[in-house]
Amino acid sequence: MDYGGRHMLKRRIKGTELEVSAISLGNGFMAGKTLEDKFDLLDDYISLGGNLVDSALIYGYDAEQGLSRSEQVIGEWMRQRGNRGRLLVSTKGAHPYPIGNPKMRLSGKEIREDLDKSLKTLGVECIDLYWLHRDDPDRPEEDILETLTGCVDAGKIRVFGCSNWSADRMAAFNEAARKMGRNGFAASQPCFSLLEVNSEALRPARMSGMDHASLTYHQQTGMAAIPYSPTAGGLFAAFERSGEDPLKTGIPANRVNYQVEGNAGRIARTLQFARERGLTATQAALAWLMAQSFPVIPIIGTKNRDHLKEAAEAVEVVLTPAEAAWLADAE
Secondary structure, three states, X not given: OOOOOOOOOEEEOOOOOOEEEOOEEEOOOOOOOOHHHHHHHHHHHHHOOOOEEEOOOOOOEEXXXXXXXXXXXXXXXXXXXXXXXXXXXXXXXXXXXOOOOOOOOOOHHHHHHHHHHHHHHHOOOOEEEEEEOOOOOOOOHHHHHHHHHHHHHOOOEEEEEEEOOOHHHHHHHHHHHHHHOOOOOOEEEOEOOOXXXXXXXXXXXXXXXXXXXXXXXXXXXXXXXXXXXXXXXHHHHHHHHHOOOOOOOOOOHHHHHEOOHHHHHHHHHHHHHHHHHOOOHHHHHHHHHHOOOOOEOOEEOOOOHHHHXXXXXXXXXXXXXXHHHHHHOOO
């Protein structure tokens, strides 16, 4: 398979040797697609210059076999293509299952068990970027750090990050790492887009958005963010297609996860900016993320090859600081 393709801008994750393509491809949203379709999308991503594929043990989790269908697809694709050496593999563990189970799973035993499952399913000896999918605030940072650094020392993980952790917990964890003379979280994976999230809607699932405290922490530390839902679950495209007032109902059901009423100004300015620059609203929203003062590598979760190409083209869009500030204005 020839992956001559395009060159995509790379971002260095601070404190690591990882050179990550400007967008990542998520693999949690491929239900209903054939294996050929999934391989085609992965092939397209590599041809566009991408190098970071993201998954999770819970994505398409098969309880009977104890494995992730998403990781299984990625592992088989890498085996058939022989391309492991040109990829950065990212996956997540320590998520309660079945989904909705209130019991958190961040003991050392549970983290190691999940990691070993992912390594086996993916068919790799080491995961480049391993994420803790959920937090358990009652578990001491030092205990979690000891487990993760043990996995690094064993050669099973290169670097690790956190998904859906609060700013306070990220700061406490990284401070514990500093005191122990170890590396802390290299990056976070929050719900983050140009639209402000509705924290109350995310809380029952123990998900976390890029709130003001988290944004400030990333700005102050320079820690990378590799966010999910960077296009607000398709809301920008929906508003662009419909031409409706964003305050009206009937827009996709996932609007409940976002402060749509409070984001009306941002939506209107994004649509205006996109028209003026000859972009789609989705591209404008992605360009805003990539214009932050710290590295932001959006995870594109799509089944559609054209949508993937649209996202890749957003990498070329450069916003001035004034444009980025104008788009994010709450007024």
